[in-house]
Each structure stands twice: as structure tokens, then as C-alpha cells.
Amino acid sequence: MSAQRLLRKIHYWLSPALLISLFVIAITGSLLALKKDVDFLQPPTRDGIAPGLPDRSLASLVTSVNALPAHAGVTWKDIDRIDVRPKDGIAKVILKSRHEVQVDLTSGAAVDTGYRTSDLLETIHDFSFMGDWAKYVLSFGSGIALIFMGATGVYLFALPMLVRRRKRIDKERRRPSA
Known part of the structure; x- marks a missing residue:
């Protein structure tokens, strides 16, 4: 199995689990940004x-x-x-x-x-409401997975452009000069 195919499969299967984690972090983070402005939160x-x-x-x-x-x-x-x-x-x-x-x-x-609803949101935001293990495994793991997904995403996005560029350069080299 090529590196490209392996990265694509890892990227594909890691996406759903990471999306759930990112939605929780994004929603609670957005609400926490407003905690001083919304009386319901704090x-x-x-x-x-x-x-x-x-x-x-x-x-x-x-x-x-x-x-x-x-x-x-x-x-x-x-x-x-x-x-x-x-x-x-x-x-x-x-x-x-x-x-x-x-x-x-x-x-x-x-x-x-x-x-203080904001305190509850903070524990959900960093997954510590599930216990200290979750803060390290899920929150830290989501961060590492996000870095990996970003790196593989950039690679998988750029790869077709690099292949087309390489083919164009090879085609120009094979073209007879006049």
C-alpha cells in the first residue's frame, strides 16, 4: 500500500471521530467567549x-x-x-x-x-467532566489528531498539483526545441 493511500485511509477514518470532538470544543469555546456578556453563562x-x-x-x-x-x-x-x-x-x-x-x-x-453555567461549559470544553483521564486522552488527543489531519490534508491537497506540475515539466523537456 502506497503512502498516499495509507494517509488517505487514516485521514478518512479519523475524520468522523475528530469532528465530534471539534464540534464540542468549538461550540463550548464559542459560548465561553461570550461568558462575560451573557448573564445565563456567568x-x-x-x-x-x-x-x-x-x-x-x-x-x-x-x-x-x-x-x-x-x-x-x-x-x-x-x-x-x-x-x-x-x-x-x-x-x-x-x-x-x-x-x-x-x-x-x-x-x-x-x-x-x-x-455559573460557564464552569460546566469549561469542563465540557476540556472533557474533564468525564474525569482527568479524558482531559489528557480526548482533549490532548484531539489536538494531536488535528495537527495530523492538517498535515495529511495539506499533503493530499497539494499532491495532485505537484503531480500535474511534474508532468507539465516532463512534457516540456520532451518537446523538441526548434
Whole structure:
């Protein structure tokens, strides 16, 4: 089997699996690009009373979250991360349940809550929702396969042009000169 035929078969059979992966990555990536603009994907960042980082402890942020009836009983085990934004005067307490509570850094009051669909989209985007193995096998594998598909695609696209060029040059060499 020639190299051209082998590359064409690999390219042909790898395409459907790669297309599924690329559609997932493209759709979720497009939505993630809009996450700051679409409230459904990520709650908009509210402004606090005053910008700057006041003297507020992390424990007081958890107390502010617990003051909300929907999040009563939240402990440190329930918190995924805290995003402090001194410029906005706000701290985003992001729970493992993908809910976000925005706490004013000056008053300590919870000013907004919402569900972060963008975090779910990120786990789908890099396939980590299936486990860490999927992030490395599927996401990394898709990248490698895409590089391979691009290289073989360029080769298979350019090959007929190179063959025609070679035939034209050979024909011109065989033509008797006058």
C-alpha cells in the first residue's frame, strides 16, 4: 500500500471521530467567549460600595454566604474558590455546586447570587467532566489528531498539483526545441 493511500485511509477514518470532538470544543469555546456578556453563562460582576481591599477576613465572606437562606450551612468544604476583585470592591465566593455569591468587600453583604453555567461549559470544553483521564486522552488527543489531519490534508491537497506540475515539466523537456 502506497503512502498516499495509507494517509488517505487514516485521514478518512479519523475524520468522523475528530469532528465530534471539534464540534464540542468549538461550540463550548464559542459560548465561553461570550461568558462575560451573557448573564445565563456567568452572573455579571456587581460593583461594591467602594473599590479597594478593606480589612475583611475570609471567614467573614463565608458568614455572608451563610446569611442567605439558599446557602445556609455552607462550610469551607463547600467552597471551590474565592475570586477577590479589589477594583470592583467585590469578592466572588464560588461554591462546588457551581453557584456564585458576590459579597461586597466594604459592607460584607451578599449583593448577588447566580449559577455559573460557564464552569460546566469549561469542563465540557476540556472533557474533564468525564474525569482527568479524558482531559489528557480526548482533549490532548484531539489536538494531536488535528495537527495530523492538517498535515495529511495539506499533503493530499497539494499532491495532485505537484503531480500535474511534474508532468507539465516532463512534457516540456520532451518537446523538441526548434
